[in-house]
Amino acid sequence: MSFRTYPLPTPATITGLLSPLLGRSIVVRDADHDPVEEPSAWASASYRDPGGELAAAIFYDVAAAAFCGAALSLLPPRLATESVKAGILHEELAANLHEIVRVAASLFRGDGSPLLTLADFVSPPDGPPLEVQDFCRTHPRRLDLLLRVEDYGDGRLSLFVS
Numbered sequence: 001m002s003f004r005t006y007p008l009p010t011p012a013t014i015t016g017l018l019s020p021l022l023g024r025s026i027v028v029r030d031a032d033h034d035p036v037e038e039p040s041a042w043a044s045a046s047y048r049d050p051g052g053e054l055a056a057a058i059f060y061d062v063a064a065a066a067f068c069g070a071a072l073s074l075l076p077p078r079l080a081t082e083s084v085k086a087g088i089l090h091e092e093l094a095a096n097l098h099e100i101v102r103v104a105a106s107l108f109r110g111d112g113s114p115l116l117t118l119a120d121f122v123s124p125p126d127g128p129p130l131e132v133q134d135f136c137r138t139h140p141r142r143l144d145l146l147l148r149v150e151d152y153g154d155g156r157l158s159l160f161v162s
Helices: 009-024 063-071 079-084 092-106 130-138
Strands: 026-030 040-050 056-061 117-122 142-149 153-161
Touching: 009 063, 009 092, 009 142, 026 130, 040 063, 040 092, 056 063, 056 130, 063 079, 063 092, 063 142, 063 153, 079 092, 079 153, 092 117, 092 142, 117 142, 130 153
Parallel strands: none
Antiparallel strands: 026 142, 040 056, 040 117, 056 153, 142 153
């Protein structure tokens, strides 16, 4: 079992990653701590440390997932909005979000801590593995955020770190 801890990213760190990656203004701010009630309605990414232990997870609601996925390759906002209404990610949006969450592993890099690697990515309507759900329930280091993607819309993120 790993006893290493990783930094909990700040809104500024997340903005610093997403804004240049998506090529547009991103506003990230703290949100109320709301449980991820229905994990299958959220896209999720989990990250493992070099020893194979689950060390972090990010959950994107469908809106945040769709808007970030669309913005990455300049897809029309209409496509993202259709995904939000349907409660699923179109294939192209899911592929783009997969690329974003792969890069997002760098959010958990701290002084002297090894880089985490993306272990699993799941988009709605498939839910995250039970191991990831258990990890999120048992790790209190959590950050809940509201995210606004310029020209696309608003969504929510929740990050969990060991």
